[in-house]
Amino acid sequence: MLRYLAFGLYGLTATLATPAAALQPELLTGTMGRLQVSETPWQPEVETFAREDSTRGRLSDYAGKVVVLNFWATWCAPCRAEMPSLQALDDALGDDGLEVVTVAFGRHNPMQMKQFWEQAGITSLPLHLDAGTELARALGVKGLPHTLILNRQGEVVAQLAGEADWAAPETIAVMKAFLSQ
Template structure:
């Protein structure tokens, strides 16, 4: 009897702890096939530097689905995907999605702004994680690396590597996260 009870509780815990209901795995096609769905978890480190040198927190985006992208000016795949992140923000920003970009490591702010201008980035933030504390807390091992946070501020998915964030399959996945 206890074995069945333990199995039942484990199954209930697993059901409550995974984002399986948030995204239909059948939608994970194209670049989204690389997306890893995670059991919701809250990072211990949540701070980064804003463009004006004040400290920001992931909790500043509470209530929104966050597409948290780590990038660098020297990273060619990061540079290639940035316009599609801007397009994602343009498409779904009014629906409660916020693309939050964080430059990984030390960067010259003038170089960051120059890249934004060259890439046509108009509304994405220029945040910085100079000491890489946030990236390390989130398990970022390479660039680009994007994490999805639900409206409660929990990491529910991540995608290592470059993606087309404006592709139809990506928009379908992001709409699923917005609907949860």
């Protein structure tokens, strides 16, 4: 009996040390209720993408910031719907150490990407591209939109598949919790 109690307490201690424990359960409401928080933060094996100017970027370029890494496509209606809220999230918390990093999934015409940005009212989010989908595949992206949250050390701590309201009060509260870690 004592062995089971000790194992149970060990499990509780391990749980309290996870990023999920840092998020108060009441924060995970609305679309954040679908946020999957990693039991153990993990470092991506692939981290490169193409920047708008055709140079190579790396996720490590954002070290020291909490990154909201969003995969999208010009043909994706839910991506189109959520993109203004990602802009609003960046506007709200960009000065607090949060970086919204948008990466177009697959091959895209740069002119169509810019037109998408204009139509969605995007003013400051990056136009990065993962043409060969190496980064997306390494991160387990299977559908769009798909968003991953990386901590200041560049580790994946959470992800959300599907459309979300990134400007909702509960989302802002969750992002502030990640920023405080």
